[in-house]
Amino acid sequence: MADIDGKLFTKVYHKPSHKPYYLPYNSVHPIHIKKNIIFTMLLRTIRYCSTFEAYVHERESLRMAFLLNKYSNKCIDEQFNKTWSKFYIHETIDYNNYDRLRQKIIEHPEKEKTWIDYNKIIYLKNYPVFIRINVQYIWNIYMNNSNKIVKNLLDIQLIILTLLSRPIIFDSAKMNNLCTLDIKLTDTYEILLTKAAYDDSTLSLFCTIIVPTDFHLRYL
Template sequence: MVAIQNTHPHPQDGQLCTTVYQKPSYEPYYLSFNSIHPLHMKKNIPFAKLLRTIRYCSTFQTYLNEREKLRMALLVNKYPNKIIDEQFNNALLKFGINESLTLINYNRSRQKIIDFPIKEKLLVNYDKTIFVHFV
């Protein structure tokens, strides 16, 4: 099957299922936790990647598989388990999901995340706005 919008569709038990698509050249390297980048940037990686995993994995089992691949990749990149778990929990809490994902609640929780309204980005008038970045 062909990848569509970063998803990998595949037949499973007579159903069309999806999971996260990885290019053949994919390597599990993200911004190292030891880098000098601000902490909020490093924390956003597990947060955003977990949400992507939930959105793209149509079954609980594929979600579990992808979540563990993500956890391993983050550990390889020196992310502490505490930060990984914290950000995985924060990703769920952002959508009002106060419980761990299970086989029973996965589809309902996933749909809640998919249906969540996306904030419209405010346009920046660069003629009147000055950005100062301190390092």
């Protein structure tokens, strides 16, 4: 940050010990994570660099860093273009329009975050899409029902849905799979994280009552 001829000048600052290292492209991480790194770094460059010259210098420094980390030039260019198009900017960026387009990005309203009340809602990010609604529906009834019989039946449904959505581990005809359920509710955390073992025959019995139980609960 500096004052040049009465104008504020800003650019990305790099520590002298800074090394151009980013997540290598040949790592085992998902491709969307790697692409998002390029997108985020260029967006930071646009916001921090107050002049077109500073922007170009930082952009090309990023390009070299990503090339050194095995990213292809095509992938880099795609994400650089996406950064601008994300804000509905499709013009060629140059010295004459950089200030105006940069200001458009800076003033662009950010999407409002949805805050989750973890005391009331379970966040089941690992469940397949086709059973998420069912699980949340069952859990809401579970938390608001004092009938022990109904709760026991709900326990069965939650167990089945958990087994359906996770790899099942067999150990001497037993299944021990309920220790990794991702629940964000501290009051009942131990209920579903308790290790349990079920015979195959018991699981079959559970499966035979899951459908009628669901039907019964919907019309209580």
